Structures are given as C-alpha cells and as structure tokens.
Amino acid sequence: MKQDAWKQPFFSDKMPACALKGHWASFCLVDDTGSGKAFGGLSYSIHDSTGRQYDGRLNGDGFAKLEGFYCGPVVLKFDSLYSGAEEPYSRLRVRLTYPLPISELQVRAEQTRFSSSNGQRLEGNPALSPADRFYQVEVRDLVRHVAHLPPQFPRTHSPQRHALKMMADLGFGPPQPTLTGVVLFPNQHSVLEVRPLRALRPILSTDDQFCALNLYQLALMSALSYCDFGQQPPNEPVDQVTFPIAPTVGNLFGEKLSGFQEAWRIDPEQTQRFYPLYEEVPYSRRFEILPFDPELYLQNRPHPEKQQEHPAGLHFFDDEKFGTDTQAFITHHDEVILISVRGTVSGADVLRDANAHQVDFAEGVGRAHEGFYLAYRAMRKFILHYLDQFHSSQRIVICGHSLGGAIALLLAEGLRRSPDRDYNILLYTYGAPRAADAEFAEGASSLVHHRIVNHNDPVPSVPAPWMNTTAKLWVPGAVMLFSAPGPGGLLFATGLVRIGSNPYTHHGEQQHFMPIKLPDGTQSSVLWKPGCESILEAGCNRAVQLHGDMPDRDNVLKQLFQANQHFMTASYIPAAWATLRRWQQTVDSQGPLVTRTEFELIDHALEKMTQQLRDKNRELDRRRPPNARDHAHEHNQALNAEIDRLRTSRQRLDSLRWRRLEARDVYGSHTHSSGLEPSLKRWFSHRENRKLSQVASIPPPSHDDRERVQPFDVDSIV
Structure with a gap:
C-alpha cells in the first residue's frame, strides 16, 4: 500500500x-x-x-x-x-x-x-x-x-x-x-x-533651494489633491479595503506605485500624459498608505461614534459634511511627509474665497483672511494627529493650488510655530491668492516658501491690498470670479471696496511663468523672478483709490478673461514641464537660460509697461479733482515705486542671459543620488519627455479652450 x-x-x-x-x-x-x-x-x-x-x-x-x-x-x-x-x-x-x-x-x-x-x-x-x-x-x-x-x-x-x-x-x-x-x-x-518587493515613489528634493524637479513634481501632487481618495468601501470597512478607481489618491499610492506601476493621470479628464519622475525603492520606503487589518489593529475595528480608523480617514481630510469643504491628503516615507491641499471646487470653497475679512492668526502674528483661516483650522487637528504618529524627523513638504495654496501657507506657518515640535517645512504653492497681511508675512519670513504664479492668472491678485470686507456688493462678484471668470469679472470689479487696514500681501519668493509667442509661432515659457507687482496684479492697484475706491474695470476684465491660466493640468503643469525640460537642456548645453529673442520680447514688454505706468501717472494727475491735490504726492509715490520695481525686474531679466545653471538647480538634493540616472532613464523612456525644447515649448494644447496657452499681452496686465 x-x-x-x-x-x-x-x-x-x-x-x-x-x-x-x-x-x-x-x-x-x-x-x-x-x-x-x-x-x-x-x-x-x-x-x-x-x-x-x-x-x-x-x-x-x-x-x-x-x-x-x-x-x-x-x-x-x-x-x-x-x-x-x-x-x-x-x-x-x-x-x-x-x-x-x-x-x-x-x-x-x-x-x-x-x-x-x-x-x-x-x-x-x-x-x-x-x-x-x-x-x-x-x-x-x-x-x-x-x-x-x-x-x-x-x-x-x-x-x-x-x-x-x-x-x-x-x-x-x-x-x-x-x-x-x-x-x-x-x-x-x-x-x-x-x-x-519594489515600489516607485515620486522624487522630491528636500533642499530649501528652489529646483525645477520640485516645481514639476509638486504641481502634479497639487493637482492630485482634486481627486477623491478612492477607497472601497469608503466608510466603515469590515475586513479589507481596496483602491480600484483611477485616478485617485489611494489608487496612485496604494496600488499603482506600490505595485511598481507607473501612472500619469492626476485628473479624470486629462488626456495629455504627464509622468512624475519616479525612483525605484524597496517597498518599505514607498509613500505609505497604512494597512487595514482588524485582526492586528484594534483601531481598525468598528467603534461607537464613528471612531473606527481606516486609510481614507487617516490619509484624506474631507470636511464637506462640517461646513468648510476643505480637502487634503497626507502620506509619508522615511525622508518626506507630503501634504497636498485642494483648491477651489465647490460653492463652499467660493464663499470661503470671498470672505476676505481679516482675523487674528492665533498661532503666530498678524492677521489672516478669515475664510482661509477657518479652512486651515478645520484641518489642523487632522494633520497634527498624523504627524504625532508618523513624523520622525522627515522634511515636511506641503503644496497646494489656488485656495489650497493659501490654506497650505497658513498650515505651514501654524506647524512651524507649533510648540515643542521641530517641524522642518518646505512649501510650494501654485496660483495662490494672498492669505494674510504684511505683519503675518514678516513674522513668517523664515518659512521656506516658493510661490509659483502663471503669467496672467487672476487669482494671485486677490484679495487686493485694499480688501478687508465681507461687503455684500463684492461677494457675488467673487463667487462668479471663481465659478465663471469671464462674465463674473464686471460684477467683481464693481463690488470691490476699500476699508482701512493692514494690507494683504504675498508671502514667499515668487517664481513667475511668462508665456511668450515667438515670431515663428512657437509658444515659450520663461520662469523668472520679477520684482514688480504690475506683472502679477491687474490695473495698477495702488492707483484705484482715485476712482471712488474702484479699480480700472476694463483692465481687470482683460485679466479675468485669461483665467484659463489658473488651471493646473491646462496651464501650470505644462509650464512646469517646459521649465524642467528647459533647465535640463540648459545644464547639458551650458547655454543661457533665455534665448536672445526671448529676452528682447520680454524686455520690450517691460519697457512698454513702464511707459504705460508713466502715462497712467500723468493721466491720474489730470483727472484728479482739485480738492484731492493734497493726496497727489501719495499716489505719485506709489506709481513711481512700481516704475522702480519694473527697472529692477529688467535687471533681473538681463541677468538670465548670463546665468549658468548647475545640476542642483534642476534636481536639488537628488543631484548626486545614485538613483537619479535610472529615474531619468525611466522618465525619458516616454516619448512625451524626449521632445527637444530649445525654447521650452509648452505641450500642444488640446481641443479644450481651457487648455489654450495665451501669448504675452502687456495690455492684459496694466
């Protein structure tokens, strides 16, 4: 047998x-x-x-x-x-x-x-x-x-x-x-x-210094914040969770990258492929989505009063049910904790954007935009709970677009000032409005913040320095500004009022995308640091006091009609990709950062802008009523200061012709990493990334009008 x-x-x-x-x-x-x-x-x-x-x-x-x-x-x-x-x-x-x-x-x-x-x-x-x-x-x-x-x-x-x-x-x-x-x-x-057991993770530089790598990577992560988390079941899971839906935050980190699969979609409607630069790492060094195992972890078991923990609740903040509609995600590995805050989407977001009343920034100094501050306070406990569990000296990298950038700034400064905690924070924001006043900006001067603005994006121009109000007149205009930028512009402009207060101001070092159209029709994008605000703002904001506290409506409208430049996948991400490619090629060729033709076009535009400001100054003098003569010196001084800043901007532009980039300007802390070359090889294996970009051509637009990149138009700025 x-x-x-x-x-x-x-x-x-x-x-x-x-x-x-x-x-x-x-x-x-x-x-x-x-x-x-x-x-x-x-x-x-x-x-x-x-x-x-x-x-x-x-x-x-x-x-x-x-x-x-x-x-x-x-x-x-x-x-x-x-x-x-x-x-x-x-x-x-x-x-x-x-x-x-x-x-x-x-x-x-x-x-x-x-x-x-x-x-x-x-x-x-x-x-x-x-x-x-x-x-x-x-x-x-x-x-x-x-x-x-x-x-x-x-x-x-x-x-x-x-x-x-x-x-x-x-x-x-x-x-x-x-x-x-x-x-x-x-x-x-x-x-x-x-x-x-290998995984892919997006490469992020932990250097304070601005680099093209983070510019591109964090633009993608900021856009990803608009997606859902994608967990199934989304609430009250019993024995396991999955993340089958793409693109979502959970699917990207919990399935695609953990399974060594590249992903390029961070927007459900996206057609243009934008791959992050991924590095191959041992699985345990990936951006982690925490496990769900009720047998191992008591907190994963159902609890009364909805205290059950699961990945969607740990990594994804969604305050829709509680009034602020703030949304963000957080994840980490052994070197970086990544936080991305969502921008304007819903009606609640719009009303928060419109609430420009200033309130005390209780965690530090100065005063903040009330709507943004309430959103930050709503998510603060969620972020601190995560950091208390998983922060172990990593660099905290925070990013956000639009409204998300404003909230991200307040969050970053609030965390930086957290007592008995040593948080090392790096902040990148895209198209963010002003979030607080000059006292706040001064108090947060040591916070490393790279603020990205895309040419004629209208959102960084609000709240204007004169705004500290919840007046009924301009709130409907702001609602339309964010939901229907074109037709909403007139109502927005006619409703603005000025109330005396410490003015709103931007924080951080501005990096400005300037799209220009070359004589042969090629679209080019130059990233630089102008020192003037006329490029950023609409219609010489410092002079609007002379029009019954109204801005120059025509010029505001011209800017608002280019609000397509505020979108991430249509504008910021293509411009960030173009900058990364330009800087890569500049390092390889040891050539200048801008071509002669680009310099001449932008320099001519700045010269024209300077002349327009001078003409505006003379025009205001002529139109000023006799009883307002006592204020003439104040207004002339404001315009002359802007003319001086334009002169400084032209000098900065001129320096780009001679600047030689180093690899660290492109890749930051990963410059000498042994994993950089294989990561670049993987990135360049995709045909989109092999395109030559002598002038950093922006990828071809799709049929969607939102994705048209506008040429440089001085008249839309002043």
Missing part, C-alpha cells in the same frame, strides 16, 4: 489516500534569473496532511528538501518575522501605531530587483526546466498578515489556491483563520519564483 499510495488521487471525500509516512518534497525559492542566493538561509515551516509541523532553513542556494512526511500535499510558509536591526524595517516593526508584521521573506524580496524595467515578469526562468512544478509567487502568498503588502500582480503560473482551500475545508494541515501558504505536492520538486 505504501509503495502505490503516490499513484492514487490525493483526496477522497474525507482523507488523504494514505496515512503512512515515507514521502518527500523538494523546493527552492528563486528570483526571475533563476538564482536562489537572495533567499539562502531563510527559515520555513511545512505542515503535512495530519497537521504535523516541520521547520527548517533553505540552503545558500534557496533549496530545501523534506523527507518522511505523511502522504498527501503539504503547506509551505515563510512567516518568521524580521528580527534584525536594518532600517527602516526595525523601526517599522516596533513603531507605536500600526507596527508592521514584516517577515524575513519580505526583507529578502525587497532586496531583489526586477530584470525588466517595467516590473513585468519574464518568461522562461532558467530554474523552470528541472522543476516538476513552477509557480510565480508573491510574499503575500507565503505569509499570514498581508494588509500592508501590495495587491496581487497578474501572473501566468499561479500557485494552486484551490488545493490550499480544499485542505482547509477537509481539516487537513494546521488550524488557521486565513488561508496562508503554498501547497507542494509529494514526490515532486517545486520552484517558486518570488516577485521582487
């Missing part, structure tokens, strides 16, 4: 074909090159059909053989937890909240690499030919707790899960609440090809 048992079916309705000992099984763990050295010495456990456990270790080539077990299939597991001191594994295993059950197998799999650059499995593993059975496995197939591991990747040679389930249903093997392990069949040699 013993001799013939191996020929019989392995299962009857109730028991194995034979309960006698004397059978064997051999197996080895290999990578996709057929080598098992990466797994040498790993401890394993095997349970036979009677439930008996056999423990052992793989040899140096990842091979082991078990002899003398009871007839029938056996279950192989590699569930021993990591016990070493290597980072980040030891820290992740013992952290106070959400400690991870990292196994020795996981650490080994993270130290292997893909043979293909895209993470696809290769056919024809050299270890396949001597195998009786060949399986493509993942770490999650061989360990018990899998919530912290990436989702299963498609494969051709799957382990036979039905055999594992059959053994469990018949009561064979070890008692277990979940199906864990791979079934090996007796008297056969099995080869298990273990998929590497």
